[in-house]
Amino acid sequence: MEFGVGYFPTHDGMRPGEIARRVEERGQTALYFAEHTHIPAARETPWGGGRDLPRKYWHTYDLFVALTAAAEATTRLRIGSGVCLVVERDPIITAKEVASVDHLSGGRFEFGIGSGWNREEMRNHGTDPRTRLALLGERVRAMREIWTHDEATFHGKYVNFDRIWSWPKPAQQPWPPILVGGGGPTAEQRVLEYGDGWFPQWHDPDVLTRIPALRARADRHLDVQMLSVPPDPKAFEQLESAGVHRASCWLPSGPWSVVEPALEKWERAIADLTGR
Numbered sequence: 001m002e003f004g005v006g007y008f009p010t011h012d013g014m015r016p017g018e019i020a021r022r023v024e025e026r027g028q029t030a031l032y033f034a035e036h037t038h039i040p041a042a043r044e045t046p047w048g049g050g051r052d053l054p055r056k057y058w059h060t061y062d063l064f065v066a067l068t069a070a071a072e073a074t075t076r077l078r079i080g081s082g083v084c085l086v087v088e089r090d091p092i093i094t095a096k097e098v099a100s101v102d103h104l105s106g107g108r109f110e111f112g113i114g115s116g117w118n119r120e121e122m123r124n125h126g127t128d129p130r131t132r133l134a135l136l137g138e139r140v141r142a143m144r145e146i147w148t149h150d151e152a153t154f155h156g157k158y159v160n161f162d163r164i165w166s167w168p169k170p171a172q173q174p175w176p177p178i179l180v181g182g183g184g185p186t187a188e189q190r191v192l193e194y195g196d197g198w199f200p201q202w203h204d205p206d207v208l209t210r211i212p213a214l215r216a217r218a219d220r221h222l223d224v225q226m227l228s229v230p231p232d233p234k235a236f237e238q239l240e241s242a243g244v245h246r247a248s249c250w251l252p253s254g255p256w257s258v259v260e261p262a263l264e265k266w267e268r269a270i271a272d273l274t275g276r
Contacts, residue, residue, distance in 0.1 A: 001240045003270055004030030004248035005263065006082045006227055008056040009066040013253040016066035017073030022256070024077040026263065030246060031070060032082030032112060032227070035063040040120035048117065056253040064097040071105035080110030082227055082248075083181040083199065087115050087132045088125040091139040091159055092166065095146040099170045107171035112199050113140065114181035133186065134158070140178065140194045147175040179225060183207060188214045197223030197245075202230065211242045231269035 005028055009016045016033065023031050039058035047053045060066075063081055070079045079101070086094065102109040115136045116122050119129040127135060135158045142154040146166050153163050170176055180187065180195035183204035191198045191214060198214060200207050211224055229235055229247040239247050251262050 001236065001244060002029040002246040003266075004028050004032065004078070004225075004246050005266065006032040006034065006248050006250045007259075008034045008059075008250075008253045009061045010056050010059040010253045011061060012059060013056075014256055014259055016061060016069040018256075019251075019259065020070035020077055020079065021073045022259075023263070024074045026267065028077070030078035030080060030110065030248065032080045032110075032248060033063055033066050033070070034060060034082055035085050036060055036118075036121065037085070037088060038121065038124070039118065040124060042120055045117065045119045045121075059253075064101055067101050067109070068104060071101060071108065074108075076108075078108050078110055079105060080179070081112045083112040083114035083179075085116045085122075086113050086139050087122055087127045087136050089139070091142045092146065092161065092164070094139070095143040096166055098143065098176060099147060099166075099168050102170040102172055102176045103168040105171070107176075109170075109172070109176045110179060111176045112179040112181055131158075133190070137190065137194055144175060144194070177223060179223070181227075188217065191222060192218060195222070197225060199225050199227065201228040202226055202235065203228055208238060208242050211244070215243075231266045233269055233273040236269065236273045 005023055007019055020031050036057050043053065063084060067079050098109065098111055115132045122129055122132060138156045138158045142159040145152040145154050147170050151163050151165060154161055177196045179197045179199035180191045181199040183200045188210065215222060224244050225246040226239060226244055227248050229249050231249060236247060249266050251259050
């Protein structure tokens, strides 16, 4: 099993390229950046992590700008979105950004996607929360058409375009791995319909029993990666037994003096498991 980390790349913390370089040097295999374009000040939608939403949620750099910086600072590290809020993005622009980062990184991009949790945030982008899952699937399918055709056309309920040219194409064929985030009751169905893997959170209570059930339904190999994993060798053993490909924890946002202790704790847990 591989190990990675997630990070909110804030403008007042470590620069995206610097944290990418550091985690690559320390042996992590992947770095995922979170995305929020903004946070509505009304704060109506409850946050699952508690009463007070951390300020890092509205202080992040643009996702794909940060990913480009991380790509340029590294040579081996897998870089990804954890997750990209596709329901808040134009699919033609997003297809271009995904392909550009994958091309510039030499095929090291992993496309974690999600529908988001903040209803006011998605409404500000013109998205109806009630239909966001259908919108997500359609936009992903439209992007796949753009990545795999010299001249792409797509007609759906939410996305429509005739005969477009868009380059570069992704370095990875047919496209970067699409990792479908979320742990709701329809998460597995979304993975089966248009994903290359599942990207759930550790704190979903029944996630470990859902993994074999998902694979039993699949007609192809599905990668499973997990975010929010605690630095605990026992948790790692459970994930290994479930066939999880990569476990990742969230590092705190801030200067290296804040990030390093959390990374060291994660590394010690890995060493306890591997003996290295």
